[in-house]
Amino acid sequence: MADHSEYKEMLVEFVYGEISREREGELLRHLSACSECREDLRQLLQARDFASALRKKYPSPPVLVEEKVAIPWAALVFILFLLLIFFNLPRNGIDKEKIQAYQPGWEVLELKSPDFSLVLEDFKDYFVTEDEKNKTRR
Amino acid sequence: MSKETIIRARKGERKAVETLLREWQPRIYNFALKHLGNPDDASDVTQQVLFTVSRKISGLREVGAFSVWVFSIAMNEIRKVWGERRREVLLQVPPSAGEKEGLAFAALHLLPPHQREIILLKEVEGFSIREISRILSVPEGTVKSRLFYALKALREQYLRLKEEAYGRPQ
Numbered sequence: 001m002a003d004h005s006e007y008k009e010m011l012v013e014f015v016y017g018e019i020s021r022e023r024e025g026e027l028l029r030h031l032s033a034c035s036e037c038r039e040d041l042r043q044l045l046q047a048r049d050f051a052s053a054l055r056k057k058y059p060s061p062p063v064l065v066e067e068k069v070a071i072p073w074a075a076l077v078f079i080l081f082l083l084l085i086f087f088n089l090p091r092n093g094i095d096k097e098k099i100q101a102y103q104p105g106w107e108v109l110e111l112k113s114p115d116f117s118l119v120l121e122d123f124k125d126y127f128v129t130e131d132e133k134n135k136t137r138r
Numbered sequence: 139m140s141k142e143t144i145i146r147a148r149k150g151e152r153k154a155v156e157t158l159l160r161e162w163q164p165r166i167y168n169f170a171l172k173h174l175g176n177p178d179d180a181s182d183v184t185q186q187v188l189f190t191v192s193r194k195i196s197g198l199r200e201v202g203a204f205s206v207w208v209f210s211i212a213m214n215e216i217r218k219v220w221g222e223r224r225r226e227v228l229l230q231v232p233p234s235a236g237e238k239e240g241l242a243f244a245a246l247h248l249l250p251p252h253q254r255e256i257i258l259l260k261e262v263e264g265f266s267i268r269e270i271s272r273i274l275s276v277p278e279g280t281v282k283s284r285l286f287y288a289l290k291a292l293r294e295q296y297l298r299l300k301e302e303a304y305g306r307p308q
Contacts, residue, residue: 009286047289050242054239060163060164061177061181
């Protein structure tokens with residue numbers, strides 16, 4: 001025969017329909033003789049009725065899960081974008097070799113803030129030939 | 139929610155992961171809201187749980203235990219909030235709450251967290267005693283004992299609040 005703490009556990013199994021047939025038979029026999037456990041059963045069933053009011057569902061606000069999940073992708077795209085810009089720079093910006101091949105004898109001056117959208121011809125004013133440099137020195 | 143979606147998500151299929159997160163978001167939010175009683179905390183917990191699920195689903199062993207696994211994560215996150223918050227609780231009863239709902243919500247929040255969580259896992263989420271023992275990592279006997287005392291405490295608080303609000307029934 002089980003003790004009272006065991007019957008309390010059985011009552012919980014019983015009110016949730018998770019009790020085995022064997023234990024149920026034992027509990028019902030006990031309940032017929034124990035008013036304290038019958039009162040416990042009544043209170044558990046009443047509590048379950050009150051608790052049923054907690055089942056209402058509330059609308060959930062949009063959670064930014066997709067953004068969080070997308071962070072690695074966003075970072076990857078950003079890095080690819082930077083790499084693309086980096087490898088494209090010589091084509092749109094200052095390419096010493098290209099300039100020297102285009103105008104041998106010309107020297108590239110240091111530019112403080114080159115505009116990468118400019119094409120090569122737009123940089124002509126920034127270059128001076130060796131002759132012009134020598135003239136300036138004189 | 140199909141097992142197939144979980145299996146595909148576990149393999150790393152992005153679409154399947156997104157489907158799972160969308161399906162689970164309302165359930166986790168509601169659980170966190172009812173447990174913490176505060177929509178801001180509930181949103182934070184939901185976001186963190188879903189993020190963890192999306193990152194760790196590839197390591198999920200039992201597909202059938204997906205919900206138990208998700209709620210174990212949720213419990214961890216909720217306990218973190220409890221740890222930070224200590225005893226300062228700002229309870230927000232849903233504005234549309236009816237009498238019974240409002241009383242039950244308030245009564246639930248007068249219980250200690252270990253009683254509150256077991257009532258929510260059983261009464262609202264419908265987990266079996268065995269599943270709850272896995273979620274909370276406690277023996278089944280402990281789950282039953284906690285449920286017994288939690289239900290009795292909820293009933294007591296509910297009736298006390300009702301009496302305070304409406305007076306003793308004649």
